[in-house]
Amino acid sequence: MHFLTEGHILVAGSLVLDILPRFASGDGDAIARDLLAQGRLTESSEFVIYLGGAVGNTGLALKRQPVRLMSKVGDDRVGAIVQSLLADERVESSLTVVSGMRSTASIALAIPGRDKSTIHLRGAAQSFGAGDFTAEVFHDTGL
Numbered sequence: 001m002h003f004l005t006e007g008h009i010l011v012a013g014s015l016v017l018d019i020l021p022r023f024a025s026g027d028g029d030a031i032a033r034d035l036l037a038q039g040r041l042t043e044s045s046e047f048v049i050y051l052g053g054a055v056g057n058t059g060l061a062l063k064r065q066p067v068r069l070m071s072k073v074g075d076d077r078v079g080a081i082v083q084s085l086l087a088d089e090r091v092e093s094s095l096t097v098v099s100g101m102r103s104t105a106s107i108a109l110a111i112p113g114r115d116k117s118t119i120h121l122r123g124a125a126q127s128f129g130a131g132d133f134t135a136e137v138f139h140d141t142g143l
């Protein structure tokens with residue numbers, strides 16, 4: 001069921017490649033110490049890679065509605081991965097590829113028993129602003 005009678009929902013702004021290593025449950029303090037210890041290997045049970053930021057989180061949560069996503073990526077491998085993941089979602093999108101700029105990415109460290117910490121690379125998506133909108137972007141946009 002669509003809650004809009006006309007047009008798409010436009011979600012524009014930050015689009016982030018999020019990488020989340022999962023740690024086996026255990027002593028979070030020991031895992032945290034191992035992460036920062038020189039010469040140590042800390043094992044992960046899996047790496048989850050997903051799209052985050054306002055566009056990745058909100059935009060993809062709305063994909064049952066007619067939604068259009070808009071953001072920027074760099075011309076790097078991270079940007080290529082973001083474009084591939086977005087294509088897999090089969091939603092309408094408009095990504096501007098910014099030459100010579102890195103894409104936005106984060107590594108989230110969710111250690112058992114601790115608050116999440118994030119290593120973040122500000123990139124092309126953070127340069128998205130009002131100047132990126134044109135009148136045609138709003139054609140057929142209801143929200």
